[in-house]
Amino acid sequence: MHRSPRFPDPLDIIRTVREARFVAGPVCPHCDQREIILWGAFSGRQRYRCKMCRKTFSDLTRTPFAYSKRISDWPHYLVHVRRSSTLRVAAERLDMHLSTAFHWRHALLRYMEALDCTTLDGTVELKELLFAYSRKGARGLNEPRSRGVRFRGWEWHQVPRDRVLLGWSRAGIVHSAMIGGSAVEVALVQDWVHSRLRGRCTILSRLPRAGPVGSPFRSAGHDFQMLRSIPGTHELGTRHTRNVEAYERRLLGWIGKFRGVASKYRDRYLVWHHRIDADYDLTWSRTLVFATLRPPTPPDPVRQGICVDRPP
Numbered sequence: 001m002h003r004s005p006r007f008p009d010p011l012d013i014i015r016t017v018r019e020a021r022f023v024a025g026p027v028c029p030h031c032d033q034r035e036i037i038l039w040g041a042f043s044g045r046q047r048y049r050c051k052m053c054r055k056t057f058s059d060l061t062r063t064p065f066a067y068s069k070r071i072s073d074w075p076h077y078l079v080h081v082r083r084s085s086t087l088r089v090a091a092e093r094l095d096m097h098l099s100t101a102f103h104w105r106h107a108l109l110r111y112m113e114a115l116d117c118t119t120l121d122g123t124v125e126l127k128e129l130l131f132a133y134s135r136k137g138a139r140g141l142n143e144p145r146s147r148g149v150r151f152r153g154w155e156w157h158q159v160p161r162d163r164v165l166l167g168w169s170r171a172g173i174v175h176s177a178m179i180g181g182s183a184v185e186v187a188l189v190q191d192w193v194h195s196r197l198r199g200r201c202t203i204l205s206r207l208p209r210a211g212p213v214g215s216p217f218r219s220a221g222h223d224f225q226m227l228r229s230i231p232g233t234h235e236l237g238t239r240h241t242r243n244v245e246a247y248e249r250r251l252l253g254w255i256g257k258f259r260g261v262a263s264k265y266r267d268r269y270l271v272w273h274h275r276i277d278a279d280y281d282l283t284w285s286r287t288l289v290f291a292t293l294r295p296p297t298p299p300d301p302v303r304q305g306i307c308v309d310r311p312p
Helices: 010-021 071-082 087-094 098-114 153-158 186-196 214-219 242-258 263-278
Strands: 036-042 045-050 056-058 123-132 161-169 174-180 202-205 223-226
Touching: 010 071, 071 087, 071 098, 087 098, 098 263, 123 242, 161 186, 161 242, 161 263, 174 186, 174 242, 174 263, 186 214, 202 214, 214 223, 242 263
Parallel strands: 123 202, 202 223
Antiparallel strands: 036 045, 045 056, 123 161, 161 174
């Protein structure tokens, strides 16, 4: 059995978490107040008490590391998360139970999803993706879950699906989220438009302008331009969606290694791929959790080999 060496000092991890969370001093995670007093310590973790809500907390409260008994393995586990290792590979390398690897992954992804504040502006390329609806891991099913989709033609329309809206800003920022199942939920599209778009944007897409996706963009005052494909011709100038199509290929190739993702976790995996796709320099194995507290750094288009504003 392969096993990564343990981190030499767990106190160093706790110190790193403390310095990243409390740069300007301790803040109560329950009420966001700064009237804090020290309240003892245990296992190298400083405890605090809030004078306002009178609740106690520690350096690790409301972080993925909270209640973790093997905190010395977290740096190695973050490396496996950065490499997008499967649960079985991570569990084998760190000599942990498969369920522990699962809970650690989703503890991390849950906080990344909650702290995600990505916004798009300027010219945004838009695309709609379809995934097969999945109840992978569910219990108490009356019938076996579907394993893979092998339908063709009209049969594909009988399969429950998840619809994902994928947007790519020409600044190199990307964000995607679920917008419904077999039909688009206009309310989810409206929430995405108001929370993820900043200023008046130019939307380039092949989706209909008057459809359930295009209408909320136009109602919000954005310039929604529908691109049409004419046989024997190509898009001219900067009117193309090559960037978002390139990201789609990377996303589908990456998510395929997990052999299906449960629909209830799909948004978490989308945020996960946003982070590792933008982090091309492989530097966040120890600071992945705290990187989500700041706006993501736009990737270098030349380094990633993507097209930004060049004509096709």
